[in-house]
Amino acid sequence: MLCTHRPWVQASTSSYPPQSKQLNQSSNFSITKTKTQFQRKFLRNRLNDIEVDDIDDDDGGSGLLRFALTAHVKSITSTSNPFVKHCLKLKNSSSYRHSNGSALVVGTTSIREIYRYEEASQEKTVMDCLLLLDKAEIPEGLDTDSVRIVRINTMVMKKLSGVQSAESIEAIALMRLPTSFLNLDIDQNTLDCRRWFPSTYRILVLDGIQDPGNLGTLVRSATAFQWDGIFLLPGCCDPFNEKALRASRGSSFQLPIVSGSWYHLQTLKDTLNMKMVAGHPDSDGKLKKVSSLSKEFVHSLSHVPLCLVLGSEGRGLSEKSQQECELVSIPMAGEFESLNVSVAGGIFLYMLQPKN
Known part of the structure; x- marks a missing residue:
């Protein structure tokens, strides 16, 4: 599943579970209180053990439809x-x-x-x-x-x-879902990039990581090495996917995660003057210079706010990432073209981790 979330349209009430329509405060459509009361009554009568726990209206509400078990169910x-x-x-x-x-x-x-x-x-x-x-x-x-x-x-x-x-x-x-998770394509009240992460010294950016095991492992590694947050570009799987959560061992609930576009990421970079580097194989034959992940390279970035971009194992970095980032490779003595992205990511995250 892609991590690009669109508004949901209410499904027919003839199916279960009923689909809810997610709204944001900029939407022209709202669920009236009368309709909200009707939905509560209808669902309680129809589902017996399930009741609608909370449906926020457009007066400062989130538009989320929550279900909960009734109190008597043990x-x-x-x-x-x-x-x-x-x-x-x-x-x-x-x-x-x-x-x-x-x-x-x-x-x-x-x-x-x-x-x-x-x-x-x-x-x-x-x-x-x-x-x-x-x-x-x-x-x-x-x-x-x-x-x-x-x-x-x-x-x-x-x-x-x-x-x-x-x-x-x-x-x-x-x-x-934790309050530290933001979807910038939906939540229009968080356009100030200074509010996305408590700190922006080290941010891991994932570019089209579709395998939930790889994504979850990267989130777990970023948490272990005390990075400040994760930014998900379009094409990434949901960090709350069951397999991603299992691989992350719950780290998706611990580390701030922001889902957005390259426009949002560029705004973060320009506003906070962050440097952008991306993991990339050294032997692709392209003209752009690829630096080596050496101790000297790491030392040169020790006091620089940094975004590390990692692409999917199959497709690699997007063209936009290759254009905007300084490319960096992991030196290898073996004859392999590249490493698994979660393995390579673990090396990058360790080498470039914050120095207290």
């Missing part, structure tokens, strides 16, 4: 349960995730990583629900007083996790 045993279908659509559809502002985090390790980060920062991740396998223990570190726990059986866990052995997966969290 366990789910059927894969046909409407809430299970809602979770599956969150898992499989990027547009549905972003229209609901929620994502599934599969696995105890990723959930723990997110909460460990929360303890050390002021960023509060909102967990709407923790789906816990029957008789499994509550993951260590979770505040049981504030977390809604619903028990599910093996069949439901297999359906939601996508793994054949539910014993390896004991918990799935339904979490709201």
Whole structure:
């Protein structure tokens, strides 16, 4: 799925789950309060265990349509349960995730990583629900007083996790997307680039990374080496894709991520006087000079605000990235043309990491 999000059009109410229309404050169309009340009543009557938790109107609202289990539901045993279908659509559809502002985090390790980060920062991740396998223990570190726990059986866990052995997966969290994630093509209130990242000393820019495993690994590496954020150019997969979240071990909830265009990136570069370098093979035969990732090169950038651009493994850098960036290659003694982008990215991120 591409990480370019467009407004969603309301689907027919004859299908489940109902599609919501995501609005921004610049839109000429709004959901009136009368229609909002009708939607709540209709969905509650139709879906039994699911209710509309919140539909923001255009008076300062986000336009997100949220679903939640009713308070009496303590366990789910059927894969046909409407809430299970809602979770599956969150898992499989990027547009549905972003229209609901929620994502599934599969696995105890990723959930723990997110909460460990929360303890050390002021960023509060909102967990709407923790789906816990029957008789499994509550993951260590979770505040049981504030977390809604619903028990599910093996069949439901297999359906939601996508793994054949539910014993390896004991918990799935339904979490709201972090406030540190911005989609500049939709959110018109964040055009001031100084507000995108808390710091802009080191920003990783991903150019058309479509493999969720590679993208998630790069997000995880950027977090480990204390980079300040990720900028996603068009063509990247959703960082809240299930496979991307699993590869990142929840880092997509920790590191600021901004999705935008080259226009937005150019604005960031010009406003903050950032240097742009891009990873690129040394043996492509093109005329533009390709520098080597040496200690001297790294030292020359030690006090320079930097954007590092990495392209997809299949197509490489876009023409725009090649034109706008200084190209840098990793010296290799072997006869390989290039490395896997997540491996090459890890080397770049380590070598160019911030120096405290």
